[in-house]
Amino acid sequence: MGRVTSLLDRADTPAPAPVLPPLRIGPITVATPVVLAPMAGVTNRAFRTLCREAGRSTGFDPGLYVAEMVTSRALVERNEAALRIVTFGGDESPRSAQVYGVDPATVAAAVRIIAAEDRADHVDLNFGCPVPKVTRKGGGAALPWKRRLFTDIVRAAVDAAEPYGVPVTIKMRKGIDDDHLTYLEAGRIAEGLGVAAVALHARTAAQHYSGVADWESIARLKEAVRTVPVLGNGDIWSAEDALDMVRRTGADGVVVGRGCQGRPWLFADLAAAFNGSDARVRPGLREVADVLYRHGELMIDYYDGDEHRGVRDLRKHMAWYLKGYAVGGETRHALARVSSLVELRELLDGLDLTIGYPGSDAEGQRGRAGSPKTPHLPYGWLDSRDLDTEFEAKLREAELSVSGG
Template identity: 80%
Template sequence: MTSFATAALSRVLPPLQLGSLTVDTPVVLAPMAGVTNRAFRTLCREAGASTGHHPGVYVAEMVTSRALVERNSEALRIVTFGDDEVPRSAQVYGVDPATVGAAVRIIVSEDRADHVDLNFGCPVPKVTRKGGGGALPWKRQLFTDIVRAAVEAARPYGVPVTIKMREGIDDEHLTYLEAGTIAEGLGVAAVALHARTVAQHYSGQARWTSIARLKEAVTTVPVLGNGDIWSADDALRMVRETGADGVVVGRGCQGRPWLFADLAAAFHGETVRVRPTLRQVAETIYRHGELMIDYYRDGDTAEHAADAEGKGMRDLRKHMAWYLKGYAVGGEARRALALVSTRAELRERLDALGDAPYPGEAAEGQRGRAGTPKTPHLPYGWLDSRELDATWEAKLREAELSVSGG
């Protein structure tokens, strides 16, 4: 990788303050289901730290409050962090204030995390069709009660609570300004906005002007911007255009954990960027595989640990296309890596790739599938009122899935 010996120029932004936590680099890894487990967080954090700066905040996969309260083993695995993860950051999803409060209390009282984020932005139909995720802030009192329950549960332990949300359900049902100011008044430590609606899903362009509007409305806690950050230059441009206090990066780092080195350098006024050769990418993939095996080897049962290599390799497969984007490795090699099942196979197939220089723009830009706008899946009559009656309260509890909201 490129050396970061370049002398620092001037900081682009001051450190990010999340309650009592001071984060030197104002960059947050967004929680992504099936992606931001401990193995991938380690790669991202190591890349950011390679610049010599504290690398930021790296949030674990979203976990449902019900699963935590029921002490589901996989839910507890999601909120189990490595000894070198500082700060430890967990994201909770829930639709019942009492359950969310109880889940947050488990996290903070058992010293499982240093920061808790609440998810109000998930656009996945299996969540929104029951009123959860990005659909929930439409019911303002329910949103208020959930945020209050989480903040009050965490306050005695000094653990900051933040929220991440979308603009709203669609352009006719925007909620982000109201939700942001409500959360600010309830004592959250920061507010993050993915500048798309649920209807947009991941399509089109994120509307950074909404981040700027939220920054004008929320004045006493940091406002973080999310959406279409594919490079360090994008992050700097978002900050310039919106006044955001930091950025949240999701799909842009898939197959590119070294993006966090670029981001750390950029926010500290440095211009050097990581441009890995194919051989360097291959070594990163192999280390990712080793970390995945270690992650699954820490299972709570002997059976779980025995299949650690298989589980790790199967989980790694989804990352291959992201890692190899832009590199001329050939279809056969891509297919072989997408079917890898053992560490030995992984080593053999990566060695067969040889080496090649960084392919430039072909390796950059959008990651994953943006898809197309979608009609939001909502409960029947959900948009008829901003209020929530007893019947809806009972139905909403069904929106809490077993472990993760996806």
């Protein structure tokens, strides 16, 4: 992390007073109870490296950094992009993968590939994605509404991972909307089936990312699930937000998503905060530019030296990194179209690198939260908590008609 993490040296020496005990996920101990949420197109190996380096820079053990979601069918088919997602760096430990699927047999097969081939040390199941292409198939945040299907998937995944000592966790939302909440029931079911932890994004699928996260629902889940850790997710934009969440809800740790986009150094703040220190990273534009360039280098490495692909994939991060900093519109537009490291370096060197940290303008919401949306669901999905025979057959046909492995 270079210049950014050196800013921690200016803060007071961290005090050895952890806010929470270590997070235990099966046989895995996470000294700092902070989890990087899996985010599609964001939490690849390059970004995880930046976040992990930031956490380690504090001198405290870092948290858990989860790879972006991979579909179970793609893994079973040995899809190249899917296998890349569950390929980790040599210094990544523990390695954490998230799997999505709507058929128990296919999810089990995917989890077995990860566990048997030693591709990850921990598997998380996605029951929280609110995007239409997932929920219209009955997946993500829509799936726990079908109790037996949810039960069968969780049981299949736990059973597939158990012989290899790989713990399985779940991440979910409150439910489909306020009239169709599922999180308390789903949490208890998963706990009974042997998951190692339960994480809740305290919004419904209908909220998408709008409004305010309902932290009280995390407290209610903590009361309902007593034997495994409960983690809270939603509206953690700063280390202070994370501390506030655990104090208000009793959560055993936090899951951080959008708040770290363009701010991998947030994990330095979080590591410090959860270990009783008030040290915080407040980077000027020079430090941000250094991290952004390193991100580009790591992206190229992630794509096996394909510079154009790596730098092109970096474009989405530009606005997040530069939020709040005085950078002209023309330069922002050029950075959003950058196609090589040389061009990136030239554009970054052309910034006014004397600009300091802009305070709260650089924090808070990343991108657009959007507005509430009516969830896209399979026809008749809400008519019953049970899965009808016709739809179940379609699920199995879609998931099991695969080639390869």
